[in-house]
Amino acid sequence: MSETLFSHKLTFHARHSMKEARDIARYTRSRSVEPEHLLLAIFMEHGSLGNSLLQGMGFEKEKLAKLCLRKKSRGKTLPATDTIAPSDTLKEIMKRAYAIANQFHFPYVGTEHLVYALIESEHPILDEIFITLEIDEKKIEATLASHMNFEHFPELSKMFDMPETLGPKAKPRDTGDLATLRQYAIDLSHPKHQRNQILFGREAELGRVIQILLRKHKSNPLLLGEPGVGKTALVTKLAEKILSGDVPEQLLGKRIFALDLALVVAGTNFRGEFEARLKDIIREASEHPDVILFIDEIHTIVGAGNTSGGLDAANILKPALARGDIQCIGATTFTEYKRHIEKDPALERRFQSVFIEEPSPETSKAMLRAAKPAYEAFHGVSFPDNLISLVVDLSVRHISDRFLPDKALDIIDEAATLAKQSGSTTSKNRSRAKLEQELKHVIDLKESLIQKEAYDEAAKWHNQAKALEKKLGKLKEHADTPKENIPVVTLEQVLVTLSRISNIPLEKLRSENPKERLERLRKALARHVIGQSEALDTVENVLLRSLSNIHDPRRPLGSFLFLGPTGVGKTLVANVLAQEFFGDQKALIRLDMSEFMERHSVAQILGAPAGYVGYGEGGKLTEQVRRKPYAIVLFDEIEKAHPDVFNILLQILDEGQLTDAEGRKVSFRNTLIVLTSNVGTEIFTKDTRFGFAKEGALENLIEKRESVLANLKKEMRPELLARLDHTVIFQPLDKVAVQKIVKNELKRFVSRLKEKGITLSIAPAVPRFLAEKSFSKEQGARLVRKILEEHVEKPVAIALIERPAAKKLRLEVSNDSIMCR
Structure with a gap:
């Protein structure tokens, strides 16, 4: 709108409101933009201070629109947009809005100034709207005082007379009642905010805070501690002690105001708005020596409100703190203190640190x-x-x-x-x-x-x-009836709550009979893992200590190195433990160490360092354990890992925790650590006559085991081997074991067919035939799956295609192959 006065001073919302007012005027077939059009436009300008003011006064959209739009011109054609100009009355109102902003050193003219000018104008249509909507002057004054932060409101009232139609003049508002602080802060010392805070074991820290507050210089305590240790509770308790008089005489009558910095920043879109609010807060606090500001999460003042060309809250506060004009209590964590406060020495030296340590159990x-x-x-x-x-x-x-x-x-x-x-x-x-x-x-x-x-x-x-x-x-x-049927919290409800918070299965928290759990685990391992009875006994002995709760609570539940040739059941044991010990097949966190052969790739375990791609996304290991703290962690083929991975393992096995790239501690105390390796196991498959038990086989096996362990010590760091609970050697599978594995696989295949309504019978010679074909000293049991696909599943598939209606099939050995009849 070219005719708009002082357009260079108007804020975005004010300019947009003027544009909308012109559109409203055109809609009503008016030849000029009238004050009521602007009033409605400002009310429709969501996100502006003017909109907030009008809503606070009690204006309602439907009623206001009905009153502002009711008078339409009888002209049949809509006037052209560029021909609509502000009326003389509106121009005067805009002049007054500019005068208000200029008088009190506002660098802009905002919707709030336009609202004030509209309200104090004597335009008859506006007066009629105010009377119809029953908007009284007291409501207007209270709303302007709270939203616009006008401690100068009485002066404005003198400068511009309020319309007589709004009722009698209100008495000037007392400006000495900490209005700004009450708007942006909570008076913790007020009786209505007292919560009878329980504070136990913090007498020394509270005494230190009081001592700092009594100092002549730098009397600003800064509470440093981890989240949840009681920093805010300490300040709340101090406010209660001040109210009850249980403090030194110098602190009697003091009031602690908890500043809401987010509220101070809210709605400050333009340069100077935030600074003006914060300076008003500092001025009120300095004029009232009994005021102590409390800023929780004080690190947020660094950069707060820093719009283009403006100052942040920290730089505005520093002069007042340095002069001793105000007293301030801050609270933050060690991490945020180091990241924000410590980097600003001028701010850091204004405070005296009080360390709030985590209390003992x-x-x-x-x-x-x-x-x-x-x-x-x-x-x-x-x-x-x-x-x-x-x-x-x-x-x-x-x-x-x-x-x-x-x-x-x-x-x-x-x-x-x-x-x-x-x-x-x-x-x-x-x-x-x-x-x-x-x-x-x-x-x-x-x-x-x-x-x-x-x-x-x-x-x-x-x-x-x-x-x-x-x-x-x-x-x-x-x-x-008093005390009648009061619910009592039970152990089960505590465990359910803990399970939900920690993401640990409820069944694992319950006090189940360790003997029954161990027996169930033993049967599951024996059913799934064939030919490794000695290795399984070793695993069960370690888990027995965990089940009976006599293991070291600072370390993982158990740690193993599974050593043996490929295809003997090392990874299978980990899978069974995930299902039976942790109750969920998904409770297996597997890391393939072939992905961590290079030094730079090791950082992926803990997360990328600051400045690198992926920082803040967490580590491959730490993030999974944080989400699933009750799990089995499998480091597969550990011999392929870079040596730096061993340093990480040492920390896990020794302390039961890791610190990721962001400084967060991740607990491994509810995990089982399993390492698998093939180091030295080629001895098992070299110059050995495999088959059913032969004379001297036991002595030969013992010698090979000792040789494998000797080779292991050359490849692995001794401090890592010493921290593991056990090194479990898986021996090569013989033909008897392979035949059992074949029978198990055949049972699973028969069960799958049965679900489809097909009965498959198997001749006794079939398992022996398949075992002979599947036996391999290099591949262990891995060949079984391939042989079954070729000699069992393929003939059955062909038979079903040729005879779709067949419900009974039989496998038999014929001419060195398996036939399906």
């Missing part, structure tokens, strides 16, 4: 006991004392990426909700609601019969209503 148990009554009162449940210690111990063992007491409190909180949901009170409430609904239906029916003068029938329903009322009264009486 014993201290956490005391904290939980102190917090327990508050959770019981909130949820209306009872939490047994004997579960407190268990909750802490379980959280320490199974939730490694979070910190005490936060993770333990989360378990208590969620377990209490489970108890409340499943408690008898819930079912009784349902019964009560059902009775009330039934009673209402009976009463309605009775009244309907009375109106129809069917008094005899109505009397029957009256008696039924009395019976229902009596039953309902008993239910209410029981519900009002």
Whole structure:
């Protein structure tokens, strides 16, 4: 709009509102843009301060549009867009908006200034709109004060008279009541924000914070600690102590305001807006020495509000902190402190660090006991004392990426909700609601019969209503009895909660009989893994310690090196353990070490370092273990890995955890570590006469095992071998073992056909024939699958194609081949 005055000063929303006002004028067949058109356009400008102001005053879209659009010209043609100009009245209003912005040093004219100018104008149509919508001056003043942050509101009222139609003048607002701070911060010292914060074991840290606040210079504490250790709780407790007077005399009467930096930044689209808000906050805090600012996640002030050419919050705060005009308490984590605060020495030196360490398990148990009554009162449940210690111990063992007491409190909180949901009170409430609904239906029916003068029938329903009322009264009486049917949190509910938080299967958390689990595991291994009884015994002995909970809780559940020729069952054992020990075939995390032969590829295990492609995406190993902490980790063909992989393994086996590229600790304490290798096992397949047991075979096997172990020590680092629970040697398969494997595969094939309604019988000579064909000292059992496809599945497939209706088939050996009849 070429006629728009001061267009270079208008904000984007203001310019767009003027354009929309012109479109509204054209729609109403008006020859000029009137104030009511602009009022409606600003109301429709979502995301602008003007829109927020009008909504806060009580304007409604439908009513406002109806009033602004009701007067249309009788002209039949729409005026051309470029011929519509602002009316003289609107030009005056825009001049006043510019004057308001200029008077109070705003570098722009925004929709909020246009709204103020529209409101104080004496335009009759606008006055009529305000009266019709019942918008009073007090609501306008309160809304302008809160949204526009106008501590100068009374001066504006003097400068421009408010319309008489809006009612009597309001008294000037008191500007000394910390209006800006109350808008952008929460007064933690106010009684309504008191939560009776339980603080146990933090007396030293709280005393240190008080000591720093009493200093003459640099009296700004900075709380440093991991997420969930209680930094914010410490400040909340300090506010409570100040309110109760349990602090040194110098702190009496102090008020702690928790600044919401996101609220300060919100809506500041143009240069100068954010700085103006923050300076007002600093001014109010400096004018009131009893104010202490608290900035949680204080690292966010670095860069906050830094639009093009503007200052960020840190640079605005630094001068005030340096002069001692304000006192500030900050809180952040070690990682964010190092990343943001430490890199700005001028900001860092304004604060005194107070380290908030993670409490010990014993201290956490005391904290939980102190917090327990508050959770019981909130949820209306009872939490047994004997579960407190268990909750802490379980959280320490199974939730490694979070910190005490936060993770333990989360378990208590969620377990209490489970108890409340499943408690008898819930079912009784349902019964009560059902009775009330039934009673209402009976009463309605009775009244309907009375109106129809069917008094005899109505009397029957009256008696039924009395019976229902009596039953309902008993239910209410029981519900009002103190301590009646209060749900009690159970161990099962704690375990369910822990399972959901940690992603560990519930069955593995329950106290199942270790003997039964071991027996089930032993049978599964024997059923699937053939010819490796000695190796399986070794694995079972290690897992027995884990099942009985006597293993070192700081290390993985077990660690093995499976050594043997190819095709003897090393990887198969890992698959069976995933299914039977961890309860899920997907609980197998497999890393092929041939992918980590180069030094640069080792970084993929922990994640790419900062500055490299893939940083922030996590490591191939660490991310999978974080998502599935209860799993078996298989390092396949470990001899192919780069030596740096062994350093990672040493950390896992020694400490039970890894630190990824982003500094997060990943726990391996609920995993089984399995390494597989073929190192030195060529001795098993060299100059050996395989077959059924022969004299001297045992002595020969022992010699070969010792030779394999000797070769292993040359190839693998001794410190790695020393940290493994066992090196398990898988011996080569003999013909008896291969024949058993063949029979197992044939059973699976018969079962598949049976599901399709086909019965397959097998002659006794078939398994022996297949075993002879499948036996290979180089490939082990890997050849079995290929031989079955060629000699069993192929003839059956041909038979089914030739005889589609066949339901019974038989395999027989004939002329050194298998025939399907």
